[in-house]
Amino acid sequence: MTPVAELGRRAQVASRALATAPTDQKAAALRTAADLLEERAPEVLAANALDQQAAETSGMAPGPLDRLRLTDDRVASMADGLRQVANLADPVGDVLEEWTTAAGLAIQKVRVPLGVVAIIYENRPNVTSDAGGLCLMSGNAALLRGSATALESNRAVTGVLRDALAKVDLPDDAIVLVDDASHDTVVEVMRLTEYVDCLIPRGGPDLVGSVRENATVPVIIDGDGNCHVYVDAGADLEQALAIVVNSKLQRPSVCNAAESLVVHESVADEFVPRVSEALAAKGVELVGDSAAQALAPMGAATDDDFGREFLDLKLSVAVTPTLDAAIAHINRYGTGHTEVIVTRDADAARRFTTEVDAAVVIHNASSRFTDGERFGFGAEIGISTQKLHARGPMALRELTTYKYVVHGDGQVVS
Amino acid sequence: MTPVAELGRRAQVASRALATAPTDQKAAALRTAADLLEERAPEVLAANALDQQAAETSGMAPGPLDRLRLTDDRVASMADGLRQVANLADPVGDVLEEWTTAAGLAIQKVRVPLGVVAIIYENRPNVTSDAGGLCLMSGNAALLRGSATALESNRAVTGVLRDALAKVDLPDDAIVLVDDASHDTVVEVMRLTEYVDCLIPRGGPDLVGSVRENATVPVIIDGDGNCHVYVDAGADLEQALAIVVNSKLQRPSVCNAAESLVVHESVADEFVPRVSEALAAKGVELVGDSAAQALAPMGAATDDDFGREFLDLKLSVAVTPTLDAAIAHINRYGTGHTEVIVTRDADAARRFTTEVDAAVVIHNASSRFTDGERFGFGAEIGISTQKLHARGPMALRELTTYKYVVHGDGQVVS
Numbered sequence: 057m058t059p060v061a062e063l064g065r066r067a068q069v070a071s072r073a074l075a076t077a078p079t080d081q082k083a084a085a086l087r088t089a090a091d092l093l094e095e096r097a098p099e100v101l102a103a104n105a106l107d108q109q110a111a112e113t114s115g116m117a118p119g120p121l122d123r124l125r126l127t128d129d130r131v132a133s134m135a136d137g138l139r140q141v142a143n144l145a146d147p148v149g150d151v152l153e154e155w156t157t158a159a160g161l162a163i164q165k166v167r168v169p170l171g172v173v174a175i176i177y178e179n180r181p182n183v184t185s186d187a188g189g190l191c192l193m194s195g196n197a198a199l200l201r202g203s204a205t206a207l208e209s210n211r212a213v214t215g216v217l218r219d220a221l222a223k224v225d226l227p228d229d230a231i232v233l234v235d236d237a238s239h240d241t242v243v244e245v246m247r248l249t250e251y252v253d254c255l256i257p258r259g260g261p262d263l264v265g266s267v268r269e270n271a272t273v274p275v276i277i278d279g280d281g282n283c284h285v286y287v288d289a290g291a292d293l294e295q296a297l298a299i300v301v302n303s304k305l306q307r308p309s310v311c312n313a314a315e316s317l318v319v320h321e322s323v324a325d326e327f328v329p330r331v332s333e334a335l336a337a338k339g340v341e342l343v344g345d346s347a348a349q350a351l352a353p354m355g356a357a358t359d360d361d362f363g364r365e366f367l368d369l370k371l372s373v374a375v376t377p378t379l380d381a382a383i384a385h386i387n388r389y390g391t392g393h394t395e396v397i398v399t400r401d402a403d404a405a406r407r408f409t410t411e412v413d414a415a416v417v418i419h420n421a422s423s424r425f426t427d428g429e430r431f432g433f434g435a436e437i438g439i440s441t442q443k444l445h446a447r448g449p450m451a452l453r454e455l456t457t458y459k460y461v462v463h464g465d466g467q468v469v470s
Numbered sequence: 471m472t473p474v475a476e477l478g479r480r481a482q483v484a485s486r487a488l489a490t491a492p493t494d495q496k497a498a499a500l501r502t503a504a505d506l507l508e509e510r511a512p513e514v515l516a517a518n519a520l521d522q523q524a525a526e527t528s529g530m531a532p533g534p535l536d537r538l539r540l541t542d543d544r545v546a547s548m549a550d551g552l553r554q555v556a557n558l559a560d561p562v563g564d565v566l567e568e569w570t571t572a573a574g575l576a577i578q579k580v581r582v583p584l585g586v587v588a589i590i591y592e593n594r595p596n597v598t599s600d601a602g603g604l605c606l607m608s609g610n611a612a613l614l615r616g617s618a619t620a621l622e623s624n625r626a627v628t629g630v631l632r633d634a635l636a637k638v639d640l641p642d643d644a645i646v647l648v649d650d651a652s653h654d655t656v657v658e659v660m661r662l663t664e665y666v667d668c669l670i671p672r673g674g675p676d677l678v679g680s681v682r683e684n685a686t687v688p689v690i691i692d693g694d695g696n697c698h699v700y701v702d703a704g705a706d707l708e709q710a711l712a713i714v715v716n717s718k719l720q721r722p723s724v725c726n727a728a729e730s731l732v733v734h735e736s737v738a739d740e741f742v743p744r745v746s747e748a749l750a751a752k753g754v755e756l757v758g759d760s761a762a763q764a765l766a767p768m769g770a771a772t773d774d775d776f777g778r779e780f781l782d783l784k785l786s787v788a789v790t791p792t793l794d795a796a797i798a799h800i801n802r803y804g805t806g807h808t809e810v811i812v813t814r815d816a817d818a819a820r821r822f823t824t825e826v827d828a829a830v831v832i833h834n835a836s837s838r839f840t841d842g843e844r845f846g847f848g849a850e851i852g853i854s855t856q857k858l859h860a861r862g863p864m865a866l867r868e869l870t871t872y873k874y875v876v877h878g879d880g881q882v883v884s
Contacts, residue, residue, distance in 0.1 A: 072801070072825070072827070075825075075827075076824055076825060155846065157839075157844060157845060157846050158844075158846065159835075159839065159844065161832075161835055161839060163845065170857050170858075171827065171857065249682065253856075253857045253858075254857065254858055268663065268686045269686060272682045272683060274689070274691075274856050274857070274858040275688075276858070277688075292880070295880040298880065298882055299880065299882060301882075302882035302883060306882070306883050306884075387486070405877075409875045410490055411486070411489075411490060413486070413489075413585065413873075414873065415873060415874065416873065416874040416876060417873060417874070417875055417876065418575075418876040418878065419875075419876065419877045419878065420877065420878045420879055420880055420881075421573075421575055421876060421877075421878025421879075421880065421881040421882070422881065422882045422883050424882070424883040425571075425573065425575060425876065425878075425881065425883060426874075430571060430572075430573065430883070431571060431577065431874075432569065432571050432572065442667075442688050443584050443585065443667045443668065443688070443871040444584075444667075444668055444688040444690070444858060444859040444871070445858040445859040447871055447872055447873065447874075448873075448874050457857040457858070457861055458861055459827075459828065459829060459830065459831060459861065459862075460829065460830045460831070460840075460845075460861075460862050461823045461831055461833075462830060462831065462832040462833065462835060462839065463819075463833045463834065463835075464832065464833065464834045464835025464839075465834055465835075466706075466709040466712065466713065466834055466835065467834075467835040467836060467839065468712055468713060468715075468716035468717075468720070468835070468836045468838075469716060469720050469836050469838040469839060469844070470720075
């Protein structure tokens with residue numbers, strides 16, 4: 057058995073205990089972990105300093121370097137995150153439905169943990185505690201595989217979480233870290249069908265592509281967000297301007313930021329110049345189709361531009377003759393994440409929200425609201441862009457499955 | 471674009487129309503298809519005769535040959551199946567939850583179809599109408615890929631279903647058949663990420679293995695059932711005998727038949743000889759561990775026997791010293807399908823149903839009850855043995871996902 061398979065096996069054994077652990081015990085583990093994380097912040101920061109040093113030496117860019125960096129504040133916020141999760145309602149054991157069958161069997165559909173959840177993630181040590189905490193509270197064992205660049209930090213954080221589990225008499229193998237961050241181990245995690253019940257990759261298109269290609273375990277894809285804002289013929293243009301600016305600029309580097317603007321031609325003459333001016337003033341580069349280009353200074357958008365998640369100060373603009381054309385454009389180029397319509401026309405809103413195929417369809421609000429915390433889930437382990445299992449923001453309930461518990465009194469099938 | 475990709479594209483276009491089609495129209499399509507199927511039975515039977523002829527020539531075994539064969543009665547029962555599905559409640563549009571967020575956004579979680587559901591199946595032409603009908607009623611387009619040996623039959627049945635769709639003004643591409651049954655096309659279907667939202671393979675371990683290895687689209691595995699019946703210390707042995715015999719023998723070739731018997735040692739002396747005699751009388755071969763072998767005539771069970779789905783008149787027998795040991799045995803060898811405990815001890819039943827990790831855990835009834843129709847779902851497209859998305863018997867609701875529909879009045883994120 058390889059070291060990764062052995063980790064998987066240990067996590068599976070631990071997952072059986074976690075699955076039946078009472079809520080109080082799981083919450084105590086999280087609160088203990090939060091306290092320990094703050095107590096042992098110097099140890100965690102020292103480990104992180106090693107990662108940072110190596111990253112600087114290797115010439116890591118400022119963005120990733122910042123994501124890698126831990127500080128006292130960031131450790132405190134990781135601890136607070138764990139405390140928040142400890143306060144969330146435990147979904148395990150919820151009876152989702154119950155009925156009696158024709159044969160007199162009493163059936164309950166009961167929410168249970170998935171088992172072993174594997175998370176493959178990039179250069180962010182905070183994911184170690186965030187993801188570990190959510191898995192734990194939902195009764196799952198977590199098999200974590202972070203990036204090589206954060207290995208020392210992840211070891212330190214995982215060490216704290218495991219000690220906390222042991223302190224409350226839960227198996228410390230409920231959180232395990234793949235301690236060898238070579239490429240082989242990441243592929244091995246994707247193929248641990250015997251031990252992994254669900255894999256959530258958290259990273260860019262390269263990671264997602266590798267998972268699609270290599271994974272044999274069940275996967276939830278936390279994919280790109282090529283999010284559109286559609287400004288309808290019936291839009292309040294003042295409101296539309298605020299929504300486009302917020303969707304694009306409030307945090308351009310994240311998946312729920314807008315990447316594409318679609319404008320109905322009846323309001324394009326007025327809206328495109330206004331929005332273009334407002335965005336240009338904030339440094340946003342626009343690229344558009346010929347109709348948009350005729351209305352404001354911008355380059356030509358290629359097909360690739362319309363399909364791309366820029367994650368940057370860039371926005372594609374399309375002008376469409378009808379609501380139907382806007383829906384078709386969005387269904388063609390969208391990634392099924394979040395799509396927004398701005399309109400006062402209830403019928404247009406109804407058609408858009410029904411016919412656009414995305415996890416979240418928003419009428420008259422910013423795309424930035426697609427988020428577990430803003431949805432009221434209290435946390436978020438990712439945003440699913442696939443349709444199987446979970447769609448949109450995922451928190452505790454999305455880390456569960458169900459089983460059917462059937463009681464009879466001797467029934468047989470005739 | 472390859473022919474298979476082109477089929478996928480056409481199915482995706484059709485799926486947009488199906489997704490918003492009213493219940494009445496979908497039900498009318500199914501009833502029309504049922505009528506047409508009976509009307510055009512001679513055409514369907516003639517096509518099936520060609521498949522049978524080729525199969526006989528190639529020396530197909532009697533079992534598969536029987537599964538391939540259509541008769542007037544079997545066509546009538548396919549038609550009846552479609553009429554039954556037409557009467558089921560339409561899950562599309564159900565509001566699963568609704569709430570208002572802190573920012574004042576009104577969120578609805580609404581049930582929607584998956585989109586394009588691909589089904590890869592073996593030598594049974596009735597799956598064409600069964601699966602096609604369930605996809606249609608749940609608002610999905612179906613991309614069907616049956617076996618080469620049933621190609622003529624599948625063409626004929628698909629032709630009838632497509633004509634029925636057209637008659638009620640639904641796009642006939644909502645049901646498409648991959649008309650080239652070469653090995654390449656089956657792998658291509660597994661990798662149509664642009665068009666396929668969900669793949670359900672219906673077949674044996676070879677097909678499931680190939681899907682795990684090759685699929686890049688999201689998959690629901692309809693896997694093996696190595697189902698156990700555990701006879702507890704607290705069992706009513708008369709009831710246990712009836713349940714074991716029924717679970718093993720009522721239909722030995724299907725996934726919810728029992729393959730393994732586990733007996734608590736305190737009742738083994740009495741129960742193993744009784745059950746062994748009853749099963750031997752019906753031609754069942756037993757293989758057991760040493761404790762079981764000491765109690766009744768049977769061969770030695772290998773590790774492979776304990777892990778195998780025999781689908782035949784064979785049963786493995788293990789004697790365990792405790793309930794814990796029984797649960798551990800089942801969690802080790804089970805496939806997560808259906809596990810049964812027979813006991814009058816409520817605490818043992820509670821522990822078994824909680825700690826055994828399977829889609830369906832049954833107390834005091836036959837394993838054969840794990841079935842969409844017997845559960846009251848009105849139909850069944852398969853039984854999921856994975857934990858993501860759907861677990862256990864799957865019918866219309868399991869062929870849906872959800873989207874979040876969000877209404878605001880200009881909210882932006884600050």
